[in-house]
């Protein structure tokens with residue numbers, strides 16, 4: 001697939017025929033590629049949040065069961081926004097589980113986690129997603145793509161707040177001056 005894209009970019013850039021939203025084929029690929037990587041990672045994260053929502057046990061069950069549902073619902077919204085933004089560029093979002101598993105840095109986990117491990121895993125995923133969002137925003141900023149930058153800025157702000165809340169939750173049972 002990458003070779004096909006490369007050849008297409010070469011042809012279109014060479015002939016000067018490609019313009020989509022004012023971006024060249026090359027600029028489009030440079031913006032869309034990190035978006036597809038983010039999309040793949042989000043999908044693995046989404047499924048992990050479902051896994052945790054279904055399989056969490058313990059005294060925190062009600063709290064965490066609801067939290068993980070909130071997380072997968074938010075992930076589903078981001079996934080849809082990202083895929084549709086890629087379509088706005090006339091490109092095809094990666095859409096198969098095989099591709100997601102191949103492309104994603106975030107990995108699947110079993111259902112055997114304790115509740116505190118689930119929270120740590122969620123925080124770690126969020127850190128990865130934040131780094132990838134910054135990469136998308138950088139690619140968009142460098143090419144003057146204000147629409148994608150705006151979308152990423154909103155998502156980054158929300159995600160950072162979630163990370164802070166999960167960090168506060170993990171520290172709840174520790175002494176203040178530990």
Ligand SMILES: [Fe+2]
Nearest residue numbers: 053054065069
């Ligand atoms: Fe449910």
